[in-house]
Amino acid sequence: MPQNSIAPSANPALAVSQPQAEAADLKREAVTVAGQVAEAYPKDALTYALLGSAFYNTGRSDEATTNLQRCLELSPNMTEAYEILARVAYDKGEIDESARLCQEALKRGLATGEILNRLGRALMDLGRSEEAVQALQKAVHLPRPTSESSYLLGQAQLQSGDYAPAKGSFLRAIALLPDHTQAFFGLYTASMRLGQTEDAGRYREQFLKLEAVDRQDLTDRNAREDTRTGLSQVRETVARTLFGAAQIYRAHEQTGKAADLFRRSAALDADNPMYRSALEAFYVQTKEPTKGVRVFEQLVAEQPKNSLNYLFLGRLQGRLEQFEAAEQSFQKVQGLAPQWAEGYRALAELYLRANRKTNEVRALARKVVELEPSGSHYYFLAVACFKSNDRPGALEAARQALVLSPGEPKYQQFLQQVQQAP
Numbered sequence: 463m464p465q466n467s468i469a470p471s472a473n474p475a476l477a478v479s480q481p482q483a484e485a486a487d488l489k490r491e492a493v494t495v496a497g498q499v500a501e502a503y504p505k506d507a508l509t510y511a512l513l514g515s516a517f518y519n520t521g522r523s524d525e526a527t528t529n530l531q532r533c534l535e536l537s538p539n540m541t542e543a544y545e546i547l548a549r550v551a552y553d554k555g556e557i558d559e560s561a562r563l564c565q566e567a568l569k570r571g572l573a574t575g576e577i578l579n580r581l582g583r584a585l586m587d588l589g590r591s592e593e594a595v596q597a598l599q600k601a602v603h604l605p606r607p608t609s610e611s612s613y614l615l616g617q618a619q620l621q622s623g624d625y626a627p628a629k630g631s632f633l634r635a636i637a638l639l640p641d642h643t644q645a646f647f648g649l650y651t652a653s654m655r656l657g658q659t660e661d662a663g664r665y666r667e668q669f670l671k672l673e674a675v676d677r678q679d680l681t682d683r684n685a686r687e688d689t690r691t692g693l694s695q696v697r698e699t700v701a702r703t704l705f706g707a708a709q710i711y712r713a714h715e716q717t718g719k720a721a722d723l724f725r726r727s728a729a730l731d732a733d734n735p736m737y738r739s740a741l742e743a744f745y746v747q748t749k750e751p752t753k754g755v756r757v758f759e760q761l762v763a764e765q766p767k768n769s770l771n772y773l774f775l776g777r778l779q780g781r782l783e784q785f786e787a788a789e790q791s792f793q794k795v796q797g798l799a800p801q802w803a804e805g806y807r808a809l810a811e812l813y814l815r816a817n818r819k820t821n822e823v824r825a826l827a828r829k830v831v832e833l834e835p836s837g838s839h840y841y842f843l844a845v846a847c848f849k850s851n852d853r854p855g856a857l858e859a860a861r862q863a864l865v866l867s868p869g870e871p872k873y874q875q876f877l878q879q880v881q882q883a884p
Contacts (some may be wrong), residue, residue, distance in 0.1 A: 488696050488730075489520040492703040495723070499707045500529070503714060507537035512706045515546055519699050521549045541571035560584045562567055571758040575601050582614050591621035602634070609639035616648045625655040643672040673797050676794055701731035705740070717748060732765055738774045745778065753779045769799040774806060780812050788812050803834040810846060823836045824850050831859075837867025841876065848880055 502572035544567035546716030616631030744755030775790030
């Protein structure tokens, strides 16, 4: 999907000062909003977790600690609070305390990659490499493990002298993130310790290439601190805080405030579909899709090159049976993001629901599987073909859906339905 861009200022001084000023304003906004939520609901532990996180993100660790401790007084099993407190402790050099907080979080809630990674890092710093390996092995076996978990496991295994397993961990890290610079250095080190000099030379060469790129990126970032790159990160962080505030207001049935903050989150983080999905769901659940259309029309006006805005606008228009308007919105998605399957699928689903332009549905569904071949997309193509009386096409697509998603009952049942059709 295309990224929103901001035109550079003609004045170099303004190009720096304006983003810095906006970043500072946004950080203040996040703390203010989180503070208002905590003041409104002083017995809700989540409000203090939100405020603590907002303070931490603005570099105010003492205020963060105070609010996170208040959160734990109200809800001792709030693992998110332990995780942020562990970060604060680590940043202060209190490594033992950081490890203790991570271990406490693991006792009280589900293990997460973030907590296990932080625990593993702290244990390595303390020289407790075997314990670090145990924690990080749990991290790499979680659903959707990150490259950082594999990298840290490799580091812990190196520290323990287990060079062959360490090499395997670093290889898994770069399989997940091919440009992981430090994982290549880890591969170089492990290969040297294993006497694999040819491998070591190859990994060292790749490390040096990536390090040169990283060094240039760091120089560029230092030259424009809190400019466009930094501002983008601030916007994303503040959007998360405001989204959390919106969820708390929604839980307390303050729908007006929730709606405003859902919209603000979506405006700040232009490329995140989660906030727009929540905004859409809000207007559907409150049975006010017409208001939702107006809100997304405003987002479209503010961000005319953002395909996500048109997608969710079209979905709400379709729900209101505004066929032509929804069709135009989905066509706009395709124009802005021609390599994104969702725009073609949304339009095909609109045609199917309205029972209109059915001759175009199969072509759109085929475009979807061409761009993103998956079990669900082939199943969608199979349904489109079947509804168009294309039984051979439906059979072929249903079989392909099962190849990509074997054992999926819905796909198997549909294949049997097509096979038994006259």
